[in-house]
Amino acid sequence: MTAVSDIGGTDAPARLTTACATLPGIDLGAMEEQASLMTRVDRKYLVPASVAVDLLEAMAEDLHVLEIAGGRSFAYRSLYYDTPDLDAYRTAATKRRRRFKVRRREYVDSGTAFLEVKTRTGRGDTEKIREQVPMLRGEDQPLPGGEELTGSSLDYVRARLRDAGVEPPTQALLPVMETAYHRTTLLHGSEGSRVTLDRALTWRGTALQQYRLEDLLVLETKSALSPGAIDRFLWRAHHRPQRISKFATGMALLDPTLPANRWHRTLGRLRPQVEPPVPAAA
Numbered sequence: 001m002t003a004v005s006d007i008g009g010t011d012a013p014a015r016l017t018t019a020c021a022t023l024p025g026i027d028l029g030a031m032e033e034q035a036s037l038m039t040r041v042d043r044k045y046l047v048p049a050s051v052a053v054d055l056l057e058a059m060a061e062d063l064h065v066l067e068i069a070g071g072r073s074f075a076y077r078s079l080y081y082d083t084p085d086l087d088a089y090r091t092a093a094t095k096r097r098r099r100f101k102v103r104r105r106e107y108v109d110s111g112t113a114f115l116e117v118k119t120r121t122g123r124g125d126t127e128k129i130r131e132q133v134p135m136l137r138g139e140d141q142p143l144p145g146g147e148e149l150t151g152s153s154l155d156y157v158r159a160r161l162r163d164a165g166v167e168p169p170t171q172a173l174l175p176v177m178e179t180a181y182h183r184t185t186l187l188h189g190s191e192g193s194r195v196t197l198d199r200a201l202t203w204r205g206t207a208l209q210q211y212r213l214e215d216l217l218v219l220e221t222k223s224a225l226s227p228g229a230i231d232r233f234l235w236r237a238h239h240r241p242q243r244i245s246k247f248a249t250g251m252a253l254l255d256p257t258l259p260a261n262r263w264h265r266t267l268g269r270l271r272p273q274v275e276p277p278v279p280a281a282a
Helices: 014-023 028-034 047-060 085-091 151-163 229-236 246-254 262-271
Strands: 041-049 063-066 073-083 099-108 110-120 126-131 174-188 192-203 211-215 216-223
Touching: 014 047, 014 192, 014 246, 028 047, 028 063, 028 151, 041 047, 041 262, 047 110, 047 229, 073 085, 085 099, 085 246, 085 262, 110 151, 126 151, 174 246, 192 246, 211 246, 216 229, 216 262
Parallel strands: none
Antiparallel strands: 041 216, 063 174, 073 099, 073 174, 099 110, 110 126, 174 192, 192 211, 192 216
């Protein structure tokens, strides 16, 4: 089941791929040089693929697409860890000043993986620190509902939390949810800002059930303090920034009993657009 009422036709994802293919490519070094914003504001949107196509076509003369080894769309997989009491989720849901997020992020196409610790301090600052870890495949690949974080990986997480002034949890850290998606990154040249397009976003929980977002994508602008031309284009198309967290939103989708007032409007937009959960194989 795929909802199409909000996307202007099921061919929109294919049109988006074509639109990205027509843009000039740029390598990672050149993109980082041109989009090296010291202070930036991230604004997230949920938009139909057809709106993203309109955006790329309208602003094509000022856009470049990140290209690495001939590729322009790259697969990401993230495995999120939390305590049995879901401390990371609940502190986010209640907007606690000191909170944390722990995930294993895999860049599937390049075969690299990182253990990442993201913290929010009492001053409101957000910091992400990571270390490279081995890429695991097949039976060794960690999954939601699998083994807890142990050894040097757990030591690393606890040390980074202490460094950030966040008290490490006393309970075990368990893999509670996985996200997977394909990302395309754009450079808006005249403003030196970035845009990411995350497509085919899938959330998978501990029972290995999953929600898949087929035609609605997460678009994020990363620009200076003032809204940029891409933000204004989206506003004219009646799309405003929304509170979206792949981790928190996914957890609330997979378990409707969790407190989710912060993401109520976002969840109301998502639920009609995702496929129903797929049960794990018996």
